[in-house]
Amino acid sequence: MRILSKPEVCIGCHLCEIWCAVAHSRSKDIIKAFLYEEPKPVSRIVVEDRMPVSFAIQCRNCDEPECVTACISGALYKDIDGRVVHDSSKCVGCYSCVMACPYGSIRIDKSTQKVVKCDLCDGDPVCVRICPNDALMIVEEGEAYEEV
C-alpha cells in the first residue's frame, strides 16, 4: 500500500500534518495533543509548499529502501507486507536514515532524539481520510491508479 499525492488539488492547508501528529500523540485528542502534551507530537507527513505549488509526501515504502540499507541498528526493516517499519526501541538516533531517504520522509523527534516515520496508520491512513480536497490517495501494490 502506498499513498500518492495530487499536487494540483492540494491547497497546502497542512491539515494532514496536524491530524497525523494527533494520530501519533498520546491522547489522540487534537486540543490536548497540541495544548498540553509534552513533548509535542510529530507529524510523519510533510507538506512541501512554495505557493502556488504544494503537495504532501510521506514514506514511499520503497522496494529497496535506502533507509533500511543505511540503518546501523536494525531498527528499520521491511516487513512481509512490503511496509518499511521502524522499531523505535532499537533506534539510537544516528540519523543515517535521515541522510539516506531520498524523499526526506524520515523525521526527527527532537524530544526523544529518535526518528519517526509513516506507519500507514495500520492500513487506514488518517491523512487520506481527512484531506478536504482528496489530494491524497491510497494505491495498492501493483494497482494502477484510475485516470480521472
Place this chain on the structure above:
Amino acid sequence: MKKYDFVIIGNSAGGIGCVETLRTLDKDASIAVISDEKYHTYSRALIPYYLDGKIEFDKMYYRPLDFYERMRVDALLGIRITEIDFDKKILKSDDGVVGYGKLLLATGGKPFVPPIEGIDKKKVFTFVKMDDVIGIKDALQSAEKAVVLGGGVIGLMVAEVLKKRGLEVTVVELADRVLAPVVDRTTSMFVEDAFRENGVKIITGNTIKKVLGKENVESVVLEDGTEIPADLLVVGIGVMPRIELVKDTAIETNRGIVVNSRMETTVKDVYACGDCAEVYDFLFDAKRPLPLWPIAYAGGRIAAFNMCGIDREYTNAIAMNAMHFFDLYIINAGLNVADDEEGYEILKKFDEENRIYRKIVLREGKIAGMILVGEVERAGVIINLMRREVDVISFKERLLDGDFGYADLPESIRWRLLYNDVILGVVREP
C-alpha cells in the same frame, strides 16, 4: 564435507545484505554464513552506544535472534577461514572444510594500530568489535584518565562516551584538526569546540611516541615530549581492509579487494563487498575503500543479484556520514572538503550563534558534495539530487534553506524525480 550453493564469509552489514537478498531471490538454495566472531549478527557501529549505556546488550543485535532460522541459513560462528582453494572451491579452517558454489568475501576491516613502542601493554584497546567494548567496559571500573589516539569518527565517538562515563579524556590527532579528511575545516572547528566545551582535551598536530607503564599503560609520551598520564588508551585511528585471506592469491588486491561494478573479484564465482573491498565512488571517479555501513549492505545486495545470475551494477556509491558529537549533528556527503578550488563553486550559510552551517559544493552545475551542521533534517533530498546528478544551477540558492525540498525545484525536474509518487493531470481545463 558440507557444500553450500552460497557461502558468505562475514556476518555483518555486507554479509547480511547478501543473505537477505539471496533468500528473496532464491527460496531453495543452501546458504552458509561464516564468522570468526562468535556472536549472533550484531552492529559494530553500535558499540559506542552500548559503551555509553544508551542501549542494552540485546539491542546490539542487528537482526532478531531467529534470523538464521527464518532465512534458512547455516551460521557457522566462531570459525576462522584460513585458506581458500579456488580450484576445488573449498574453504579451510581449523574446524574443517566447507565447499561453496559461489562465495562472497565480506571480511570487513581491521583496526590500524601503528607500531609505537609499548603499545602492546595492557589496557590498550582498539574500538571496532564486541570484544573490544566488553574489554573497555571492564577496564572502565578502575580507570580515571583516558587517552584516545585518533581524532577521526571512531576516535571522537569513543572520546565522547568516555567523557560521559566520567573519565578525564585527551584526544591526540596527527593532523592539524579533527575529522580532517572527512569534513571541511569549518566543520572541524564546530566539532572541536563541542569537545572543548564538554571538557575533552584535544591535541592536534601531534602523536604518541611511546606508551609507558609496567604491565598496564600508565602514561603516553607525545612526539613533542609531553607526557600524559593514562590508565586507558584507545587506538581509534581507522580501519584497513582485511584482506589477509586472499593476499598472494589469484584475487587481485589493491588497498582492498578489487571488484568490478557487479562486485565480482578477479576469480570466478568469488565476490566481495564492504570494508574489505574497493568500490567505485562515482563522485571521486575512482575505486577506493569506503568503509561505511550502507555501502557494505548495498554491496552485499548487488553481489547477491549477480550470484543468482541477475545482472546488477553498483554505480552510485558515495562517501556519506551521519554523525553526532554531544549535541552537534552533522551529515556530510561526497566531495565536501573542497574550498575555493578550481572547478568548484561553493555555496555557504554560516550561523555561528545557532551552530548552523550548510555548505553545498557544485561542480559543472551538479552537487558534488555537501555538509549540514545543526540542521540535518531532509538531508536525503539533497543527497538524492547529488546521486541522480541533477543540474541545480537554476535553484542553487534554495539549497541553503533549512526547509529545502522538492517544492523548490523547477516543475519539470520535480515531477520527473517524483514520477511514481504523485498523480498529475487530475485537473482538466473547463
